[in-house]
Amino acid sequence: xxxxxxxxxxxxxxxxxxxxxxxxxxxxxxxxxxxxxxxxxxxxxxxxxxxxxxxxxxxxxxxxxxxxxxxxxxxxxxxxxxxxxxxxxxxxxxxxxxxxxxxxxxxxxxxxxxxxxxxxxxxxxxxxxxxxxxxxxxxxxxxxxxxxxxxxxxxxxxxxxxxxxxxxxxxxxxxxxxxxxxxxxxxxxxxxxxxxxxxxxxxxxxxxxxxxxxxxxxxxxxxxxxxxxxxxxxxxxxxxxxxxxxxxxxxxxxxxxxxxxxxxxxxxxxxxxxxxxxxxxxxxxxxxxxxxxxxxxxxxxxxxxxxxxxxxxxxxxxxxxxxxxxxxxxxxxxxxxxxxxxxxxxxxxxxxx
Amino acid sequence: xxxxxxxxxxxxxxxxxxxxxxxxxxxxxxxxxxxxxxxxxxxxxxxxxxxxxxxxxxxxxxxxxxxxxxxxxxxxxxxxxxxxxxxxxxxxxxxxxxxxxxxxxxxxxxxxxxxxxxxxxxxxxxxxxxxxxxxxxxxxxxxxxxxxxxxxxxxxxxxxxxxxxxxxxxxxxxxxxxxxxxxxxxxxxxxxxxxxxxxxxxxxxxxxxxxxxxxxxxxxxxxxxxxxxxxxxxxxxxxxxxxxxxxxxxxxxxxxxxxxxxx
Amino acid sequence: xxxxxxxxxxxxxxxxxxxxxxxxxxxxxxxxxxxxxxxxxxxxxxxxxxxxxxxxxxxxxxxxxxxxxxxxxxxxxxxxxxxxxxxxxxxxxxxxxxxxxxxxxxxxxxxxxxxxxxxxxxxxxxxxxxxxxxxxxxxxxxxxxxxxxxxxxxxxxxxxxxxxxxxxxxxxxxxxxxxxxxxxxxxxxxxxxxxxxxxxxxxxxxxxxxxxxxxxxxxxxxxxxxxxxxxxxxxxxxxxxxxxxxxxxxxxxxxxxxxxxxxxxxxxxxxxxxxxxxxxxxxxx
Numbered sequence: 001x002x003x004x005x006x007x008x009x010x011x012x013x014x015x016x017x018x019x020x021x022x023x024x025x026x027x028x029x030x031x032x033x034x035x036x037x038x039x040x041x042x043x044x045x046x047x048x049x050x051x052x053x054x055x056x057x058x059x060x061x062x063x064x065x066x067x068x069x070x071x072x073x074x075x076x077x078x079x080x081x082x083x084x085x086x087x088x089x090x091x092x093x094x095x096x097x098x099x100x101x102x103x104x105x106x107x108x109x110x111x112x113x114x115x116x117x118x119x120x121x122x123x124x125x126x127x128x129x130x131x132x133x134x135x136x137x138x139x140x141x142x143x144x145x146x147x148x149x150x151x152x153x154x155x156x157x158x159x160x161x162x163x164x165x166x167x168x169x170x171x172x173x174x175x176x177x178x179x180x181x182x183x184x185x186x187x188x189x190x191x192x193x194x195x196x197x198x199x200x201x202x203x204x205x206x207x208x209x210x211x212x213x214x215x216x217x218x219x220x221x222x223x224x225x226x227x228x229x230x231x232x233x234x235x236x237x238x239x240x241x242x243x244x245x246x247x248x249x250x251x252x253x254x255x256x257x258x259x260x261x262x263x264x265x266x267x268x269x270x271x272x273x274x275x276x277x278x279x280x281x282x283x284x285x286x287x288x289x290x291x292x293x294x295x296x297x298x299x300x301x302x303x304x305x306x307x308x309x310x311x312x313x314x315x316x317x318x319x320x321x322x323x324x325x326x327x328x329x330x331x332x333x334x335x336x337x338x339x340x341x342x343x344x345x346x347x348x349x350x351x352x353x
Numbered sequence: 354x355x356x357x358x359x360x361x362x363x364x365x366x367x368x369x370x371x372x373x374x375x376x377x378x379x380x381x382x383x384x385x386x387x388x389x390x391x392x393x394x395x396x397x398x399x400x401x402x403x404x405x406x407x408x409x410x411x412x413x414x415x416x417x418x419x420x421x422x423x424x425x426x427x428x429x430x431x432x433x434x435x436x437x438x439x440x441x442x443x444x445x446x447x448x449x450x451x452x453x454x455x456x457x458x459x460x461x462x463x464x465x466x467x468x469x470x471x472x473x474x475x476x477x478x479x480x481x482x483x484x485x486x487x488x489x490x491x492x493x494x495x496x497x498x499x500x501x502x503x504x505x506x507x508x509x510x511x512x513x514x515x516x517x518x519x520x521x522x523x524x525x526x527x528x529x530x531x532x533x534x535x536x537x538x539x540x541x542x543x544x545x546x547x548x549x550x551x552x553x554x555x556x557x558x559x560x561x562x563x564x565x566x567x568x569x570x571x572x573x574x575x576x577x578x579x580x581x582x583x584x585x586x587x588x589x590x591x592x593x594x595x596x597x598x599x600x601x602x603x604x605x606x607x608x609x610x611x612x613x614x615x616x
Numbered sequence: 617x618x619x620x621x622x623x624x625x626x627x628x629x630x631x632x633x634x635x636x637x638x639x640x641x642x643x644x645x646x647x648x649x650x651x652x653x654x655x656x657x658x659x660x661x662x663x664x665x666x667x668x669x670x671x672x673x674x675x676x677x678x679x680x681x682x683x684x685x686x687x688x689x690x691x692x693x694x695x696x697x698x699x700x701x702x703x704x705x706x707x708x709x710x711x712x713x714x715x716x717x718x719x720x721x722x723x724x725x726x727x728x729x730x731x732x733x734x735x736x737x738x739x740x741x742x743x744x745x746x747x748x749x750x751x752x753x754x755x756x757x758x759x760x761x762x763x764x765x766x767x768x769x770x771x772x773x774x775x776x777x778x779x780x781x782x783x784x785x786x787x788x789x790x791x792x793x794x795x796x797x798x799x800x801x802x803x804x805x806x807x808x809x810x811x812x813x814x815x816x817x818x819x820x821x822x823x824x825x826x827x828x829x830x831x832x833x834x835x836x837x838x839x840x841x842x843x844x845x846x847x848x849x850x851x852x853x854x855x856x857x858x859x860x861x862x863x864x865x866x867x868x869x870x871x872x873x874x875x876x877x878x879x880x881x882x883x884x885x886x887x888x889x890x891x892x893x894x895x896x897x898x899x900x901x
Binding site for chain 1 (some may be wrong): 475
């Protein structure tokens, strides 16, 4: 090997390194947000609007599961200013000292939040606000309106042999157990008859064609015809429908799983005032109505929710009291239970092959 | 006899051709889809260059691609130098603990990178190194080293140690022997090791995922995050561009560097 | 091989130490920490009280599905490695012995290039090719006069195809390096002495290129056994393997001790397999 070439290669790399280091210069006034990707906080227009209002640049980091979110908080103290935490995880984050109490006096829109959500014992244990209620939605299932007729009203349709091998399913142990709990008429937060749930899931396995783990997966498989119905989230169903897919979200008579997402401020956050301003913007109708037009979950801000057009799923379906009456909201699950669910689920998946 | 040879040669060439086609099927599809308007990769094709135009404006992806590139370059240089040195040492010398050292090369490639990545994150966090490009390079080089060592060793096994002895008996010292006798012979192995190291680093997702900082990510991490919600064919566009770029670099290298041996 | 030159121990140390210091700092220390975690009930940096325990390893032996999955992953590893060798070695042979000159280098680079494409994107591209109404389906329907429906997605075969495609270049590369070093004169001499083609292959070429072949095999088998990306994306319901279960311990629940224990069990099994085949590996030297 020619030594000259070697020297040239090394010089090139050194130059590249120096250029790279230069490119790494950090921004000045910025806040760091930790969230799911594409979940509202990182919409270009939102970030631009916030910068215009406050002068702060919003820098995002993403997670792909709640466990990852917790890991990032644990191993990066002070790295984030705002974090999205589902209400069933807020207590855990608080107990581990990962998030701190939020002073809502400066968050002007806080007063407009639906009282049951703002004061949810999961987000505001003992009245101290650790998570500002931001969005909520349902986990149920969605169908392909062209291929599934008539429109079902029961969750048992997922077990219908007619659709064998044409069901999608989310590869999430907790969700699987909770949906099976709904199908066996149980309380999702306190499953007494685990055997019934297990048997129900065993019967489900042959129906499943594939697992999905992201909205993108769901859309692709749906569009390709890999499944004609699958569990899904209300906000995501709205987004998929907005993209032109023949999706209809069903809240069956057995009910649906409800979830509530809150925005929290990690301990050690560097820009708490800016973080509060960001949260205030996120629960503002100005942000929400525009976001909902693209497809979004329901807002916890009653004013914002009322500002939606009638056609929006969050208004007509999630705003219907009869529907809400059937919804079971998710509560925190002890770690031990989670591990147990995972084990059952993994065993089911293994034996299903 | 000659005809049989000719026939076998041709069969061989056709076979090679088929394998190359197989290797390029997904790349071809990836490139094709980068020109397809359908967001969900639906056929039939609907030609457009919109994704390339969007890519040009997508600073997140472009920054990440650039990051991946220079990190991979640095990783390649370090891993190739360290790895080749170690491989030569294993080849030339017998010493106590050699077998253990060689066995220790396996954990990095045997243990799922997920574990190694998490372990690195915690460890770097506890020693105060934290996340960022330094941590990423630290991790990438460590992952690439076993590959470099294995590949260079495989090449060294075809090297006749008597050549080294002969050189030494003529008075050359260790470094001179390495530089003038060993390295030229194993050059193809070293370069192969370097290519491996580059590929390992450039495509490394799992470990990078844990060690990169927000706003300062690598391409595979950005791609993976994008895939979770709203994977647009911009990803295909950037991947196609990278392959095209690599192809150009490779072909240039082939013109000017001879590492296919004398024949 | 014998030690040569002045001060062999120091020379060896100088050459080997930098690499291993790096590996220690970046890999062995973190992994040791993980090994430590595998013997705990909870990780130390949360508030839960933690204690030493063998429970995590016990899980593997108590719940039969873990062993089932490990076996399945090992089979996957063996299948993929076997296929890669069968397909890749002849490829490397043709490249090293039949093709000459500039073409050889160009083709070699062409074979290596897919290495540098992003593996996630590659896997998704396979999904587009293999699924119903995907590239294969559409192409066959366009060519054949009758209707066919080809949907390979979410099957074991899809996982195999994806993995073989990803790892094939490894074995081609390492075999090529070894084959290329075989002196053609050796082969000519054998032929002039009347050796048949089969004899030459069996007694000259294979033995001499075995180190390269085996290096490639190891580089393929080891990661495939722990793989989780290809199985998840291409396998669907058929995509649960040991690697995916380990991943779940970190991503779906906060059970690092179990994840760590399962990984080290995997490592132990892999090392055992390599140790058991070391007589064969030794012969290659």
